[in-house]
Amino acid sequence: MRKISILLVGLLLLGSTTLRADEGMWLLPLIEKLNAKDMKKAGLKLSPEDIYSINKSSLKDAIVIFGRGCTGEIVSDQGLLLTNHHCGYGTIQQHSTVEHDYLKNGFWAMNKEQEIPSPGLTVTFLERIEDVTARFNDVLTPSMTEQERYKAIADLSKKLADEASNGKFIRGQVTPMYGGNQFYLFVYKVYTDVRLVGTPPDAIGKFGADTDNWMWPRHTGDFSVFRVYADKDGNPADYNANNVPLKPKKFLKVSLKGIKAGDYTMIMGNPGRTNRYMTSWEIDEVLNISNPNRIKIRGIRQDIWMKDMQANDTIRIQYASKYAGSSNYWKNSIGMSRGLKRLKVQDKKAEQEARFTSWVNQSPERVATYGNALALIKEAVESRKEVNSAIQYLGESIRGIEVVGAASRYASALIKSIESKEDLTKIKESTNDFYKDYNEALDKKVAVAMFALYKKDVPAKYLPSLYNDIQSQYNNNIEAYVNDLYAKSIFSNKKAFNAFLSNPTVEAVKNDPIYKAAQSISVIIREISEKLSPLNEKFAKGQRLYIAGLLEMEKDKPHYPDANFTMxxxxxxxxxxxxxxxxxxxxxxxxxxxxxxxxxxxxxxxxxxxxxxxxxxxxxxxxxxxxxxxxxxxxxxxxxxxxxxxxxxxxxxxxxxxxxxxxxxxxxxxxxxxxxxxxxxxxxxxxxxxxxxxxxxxxxxxxxxxxxxx
CATH class of the missing domain: 2.40.10 (Thrombin, subunit H)
Incomplete structure (x- = not known):
């Protein structure tokens, strides 16, 4: 029965194309079957194969994943790439100093020799997409528990990804779609030599900043320019002075013909995350827990950051990218809550759920297959409220303290390397990147605020054991506790860490007060995660059944899967x-x-x-x-x-x-x-x-x- 239902998902996608043309994030291999007629009617002059093909160059070959969370496009036969200014912002900040302030003044390479190598920055091309749902249907059965299902999916996903991967630069990835009812294999080629070519100053690329973010009318020149390099044969290669500009399979022509109202438009890229199949209970969770938490915590941290950023150019440069990343989703959460309430989205979702329940109850077979889908979701969401809030607070507040994060990242590697008498150079280089954009005095201010906020807003049963130390050793004086942490920790600043490296011992790491605080936080995260795990399994099963049922119920319109950072x-x-x-x-x-x-x-x-x-x-x-x-x-x-x-x-x-x-x-x-x-x-x-x-x-x-x- 489940295999038939899962198979129906694919068949139902081939139905009528009555959905509005402007709604939908469509999978490229399905465009010809689902969208071609509508796109042609709307004005498209290209064929589906001009857009996506694995047999010849097509538009998809000019579109890339830029870094870890953005999209870019190739615009010349020499690997020139355009993306947003805010996408390149971290790299621009990485190369900026008070003496060479590319954030404030911009940067332009007037020849290829002046283009700046950017270690850690990658550009990823999509090679092909393959529907592998049938392979998963062969191993998944209705009698499986959720844990058995997870393991089967993970094992087969790894197998298929490994088969498609080839060395360092060709990477396979299996991605579930439609709540785990379908599965697609994506094969990527990754280029690791990417160089900064140009960026306007913040006064153009970030004009309007937080005030104008998400707002219209908008006047931001949000772009930056990079170039992809390859070895002499055009293959991906790590940075080398002998690398040459990439000769791409495809690059986009640039139109100066202008636009007018009603003109056909098309965007290709890698949308990160949508939740279009979200239920009314989840929206309640967003409105009353996750968004308010995020808005409050980030707002406090950002205010502390901004005060010091405006007072000191070094700190401004150090924290520019961190602040931008935090404030973007902070303001998004404010606007999202406003929109959800104003547009009465929760009511609309409840109406859809009522229609779904009525449809399910019209058939005994549907009741057997989908009858408990919504009940599972409701029970999971309502039961996880408190623990979800606590774990979000942990991640956003005290675990988000920079030096706590550093201790969490580096301590285990240090202990392992010291015990095995390995060279610590790589760890030192990694921490150099951290300390370059870190200010101890500012992080201490944030730490005091975050430790106090967490204690105030989260139930006592979710307090890490470090709060016992604050009470017993510091008479509940959080500021005194924080001052002592930073004064005694090997992680508190670069000088202290380098002094430790001159005579590294496992005992020094294990007894470090910030490492102990990080461990204390990790313990409570594990405890909360254990409580969340069965609820999340229940939710995943309910969501999978609900989405499969919706697709069957609404078989007269095509459905696109939620965004998940695939093209x-x-x-x-x-x-x-x-x-x-x-x-x-x-x-x-x-x-x-x-x-x-x-x-x-x-x-x-x-x-x-x-x-x-x-x-x-x-x-x-x-x-x-x-x-x-x-x-x-x-x-x-x-x-x-x-x-x-x-x-x-x-x-x-x-x-x-x-x-x-x-x-x-x-x-x-x-x-x-x-x-x-x-x-x-x-x-x-x-x-x-x-x-x-x-x-x-x-x-x-x-x-x-x-x-x-x-």
Missing amino acids: RLTYGNVLDYIPADAVHYNFYTTLDGVMEKEDPTNWEFVVPSKLKELYNAKDYGRYAMKNGKMPVAFLSTNDITGGNSGSPIMNANGELIGLAFDGNWEAMSGDIAFEPQLQRTINVDIRYVLFIMDKYAGAKHLVDEMTIVE
Whole structure:
């Protein structure tokens, strides 16, 4: 019975294509069967094989995973790559110093010799996708417990991934879809020599910062430029001075033809995580537990960081990427809660669950197969509230203290290496990267706040044993405890750690107070995880059955799987929107808006003098609109989420017209429920990207390297 139900999932995907074209993150191998007619009707000029093919070069060969959480696109036959400024931000920060402040001033390599190697940064190409569901159906049975099922899936996933992998640079990965009802094998090629080519200053690439994040109208030049290098034969290779620019299978042409309302748009990239099959009970959990926790904890930490960042340039550079990463999801959580409530998403999910229950009860066979799906989800979610909140607090607060994290990462490796008398050079190099972007005094301030917050907000039964020490040895004085930790720990600063390395002993590590604190936290995490494990198993089973049932119930419309950082395609149109009564937003912004927002007293809205000179002279070159204005950003109805940052937005001919970089505030609930009237993708216009490269930065050679369509 279960095998038949799982098989139905694949068959049902071949049904009618009545879903709105702008909703959906579609798997590339299914486009021809599910979407081709609609895409053609919407204006696409390409064939499905032009988009995804394993027999010839196609658009998918120009789209890459950039780093660990973004998308990028190849735009020349010399491996030139575009992605968002916020995607390259960590690398830009890594190369910045007070003397060479690329965050504040930008950076442009005027030749390939000036391009900066970026250790640890990778660019990953998708080679192929294979549906391997049948292989899993052969080993999964309805009688399996969830643990048996997990093990069978893990074992077969490893086997298939290992078969597809080849050495360091070819990697196979099996990814479950539709709540574990289908399985796909993705094969990737990873390039490890990636170099920074150019970045605008924060005043362009991060213009508007936190205030404008997720907001429209938007005026951010959110792009950065990198290049992929390979060995002389075009194969992936670690950095070597003899490596050469990659000759890609495919690169995107760049369109300067402009856009107008209604134009066909298409985005390909790697959306990170959606929860479109979420139930009403899970939404309640998001609204009342996970989002409020995240907003509160990160808000406190960010306020402490920002105060010191604004007072000290060294700290500003050290913490720029950390702050940006934290604040992005912090504000997302604020907007998501607002959107979920405003759009009454929980009520809509409850209505869907009622329809599902009615449908199930119409057939004894359905009752036998899907009858307990929602009950399992409800029981699991309602039973895990307290422990879920506690483990989130642990991760976001006290385990998030930087030096505690360092002790957790390095202590075991140190103990092992010292006991086996191994060389400690690699560990030292790794900690050098940590201490480069770490400030002890600031981390102490955060530690005091986080230890106090955790004790105040979490039930006493979930307190790690370190709180007993605070009570018995420090008379409940958290600040005194923290001061003592940092004063006595080998991990508290680079000088103390290097002094330890001059005479390393296992006893020094094991007796280290911060290591003991980290161990104390790990113990309570294990205890909570043990309580969560059976509830999560119950939830996973319920979710799998619920999704399979939904697909069967709604067999007249195609369903896309939730995003999971695998390559997807979304198509839609350039379009304005009405966010509220009597409010209308145009579909594009211009450089006029940058000047209107300028505020020299607010770091978020400083405008560089060179940009003002170009604006006053109206020196836009061939990048201006027909009305003479300089475009900055535009809206489209494409369905994206985190991970799509840096994705190319293309026209009907597959030509690059911009880079996706954000969603809009009014539809922050979109990861859970797509709202077609409100949901928009915010894209930086490729004309603004090229204008900044050419006119602002004087890097016309990079524009000349691209194939421009006018």
